[in-house]
Amino acid sequence: MNNTFKALTSIALLASTAQLVHAHAGFKDQITEGSVKTWNAVNIGHGCASNTATDDAATGKDVIAISVLFPNSTLIGDAIYRASKGTVAASGEETVITNLADHIVGSSATKGLKADLNVITAGGTMFANTIPIFDAVNGADAGHGVAPTMRGWQGWQGKPNAGGSAILESRDTGINTVGLSPFGINGFQFKPTSCAKSLKIRVAVANWCMNGAKNNTNPDRVDLWFGRTTTKFNDPLLMASKAADNVIFWSTLTVNRDLALNPLPGTKGFNPLKITTNGGVIDRTVAGWDTGIKAVSTDTATIKSDKVSCTDATDYDTVYIEPTNADIDKFLPISAAKYPKGTSGVLYWPTTK
Numbered sequence: 066m067n068n069t070f071k072a073l074t075s076i077a078l079l080a081s082t083a084q085l086v087h088a089h090a091g092f093k094d095q096i097t098e099g100s101v102k103t104w105n106a107v108n109i110g111h112g113c114a115s116n117t118a119t120d121d122a123a124t125g126k127d128v129i130a131i132s133v134l135f136p137n138s139t140l141i142g143d144a145i146y147r148a149s150k151g152t153v154a155a156s157g158e159e160t161v162i163t164n165l166a167d168h169i170v171g172s173s174a175t176k177g178l179k180a181d182l183n184v185i186t187a188g189g190t191m192f193a194n195t196i197p198i199f200d201a202v203n204g205a206d207a208g209h210g211v212a213p214t215m216r217g218w219q220g221w222q223g224k225p226n227a228g229g230s231a232i233l234e235s236r237d238t239g240i241n242t243v244g245l246s247p248f249g250i251n252g253f254q255f256k257p258t259s260c261a262k263s264l265k266i267r268v269a270v271a272n273w274c275m276n277g278a279k280n281n282t283n284p285d286r287v288d289l290w291f292g293r294t295t296t297k298f299n300d301p302l303l304m305a306s307k308a309a310d311n312v313i314f315w316s317t318l319t320v321n322r323d324l325a326l327n328p329l330p331g332t333k334g335f336n337p338l339k340i341t342t343n344g345g346v347i348d349r350t351v352a353g354w355d356t357g358i359k360a361v362s363t364d365t366a367t368i369k370s371d372k373v374s375c376t377d378a379t380d381y382d383t384v385y386i387e388p389t390n391a392d393i394d395k396f397l398p399i400s401a402a403k404y405p406k407g408t409s410g411v412l413y414w415p416t417t418k
Contacts, residue, residue, distance in 0.1 A: 131246055195218055289303045
């Protein structure tokens with residue numbers, strides 16, 4: 066196999082049913098709410114499997130490129146918001162809500178989830194070449210110094226290292242390592258009055274296995290890790306979500322609420338960082354509990370609430386955000402125009418010039 070495109074690990078872990086064996090794309094770590102940036106990575110545990118054959122050892126392929134899209138547009142209509150309570154529904158089938166304004170600090174009726182990203186391009190990443198995806202619609206204005214929103218990235222392998230050494234995470238090496246495509250992401254905070262214990266950020270990920278226009282109809286060309294088909298990504302065979310068991314799958318980054326520092330309504334919690342009275346204990350079982358948080362930095366009074374329990378049908382314990390079909394079609398395809406000089410400039414399906 067051409068060392069130029071050796072990218073990812075042995076396929077020994079792949080299951081036996083063709084439609085169920087994809088190059089799994091998940092995240093290295095779950096994260097806990099906070100105010101500081103954390104570092105994470107999209108991980109891929111094995112190479113691409115065949116979507117048509119059962120003999121994956123003979124037909125499986127290396128992942129030669131990746132494209133990643135977060136639902137972090139500042140425009141409210143660029144994402145879909147969902148919520149669930151109790152037993153989590155089948156992924157992608159939760160109740161649709163208008164926004165995350167009642168749950169996540171910084172979200173509102175007109176503003177979606179703002180999750181600033183930074184791509185790491187230092188050594189140790191899965192791909193030698195990484196290009197960030199910027200959304201110029203989200204505030205790019207050179208005349209006023211407003212930066213565009215970084216929505217994700219695309220990465221692919223470049224020329225082999227000096228001496229032609231093989232890439233570590235390749236099915237040809239027989240080494241079962243996990244390939245990482247790292248990134249940094251700003252912190253998230255749950256509103257004290259929310260009953261949500263976790264935020265599920267659904268990310269559209271494509272693991273590319275073949276390139277060039279000649280492969281535009283090959284069912285083994287790409288593994289798609291998002292929950293529904295779109296106009297451009299319209300082949301159900303390429304999606305784990307359309308497998309035989311009909312489980313809907315998204316690559317999901319989970320943000321967990323810090324229940325010690327930010328306890329739910331109806332509970333007590335030790336929170337010295339946000340309240341200085343009552344020994345740092347917030348008692349939310351009585352009316353009028355004090356969060357210790359100011360609505361804005363110039364306020365003299367802290368926020369109070371009469372919410373003392375999470376019992377209502379709309380007191381969701383899990384909230385979700387995912388990109389729209391239009392955003393996926395706009396940002397996930399890799400175009401030849403995005404390759405810097407000196408690289409091969411090969412095309413990936415579906416291509417837009």
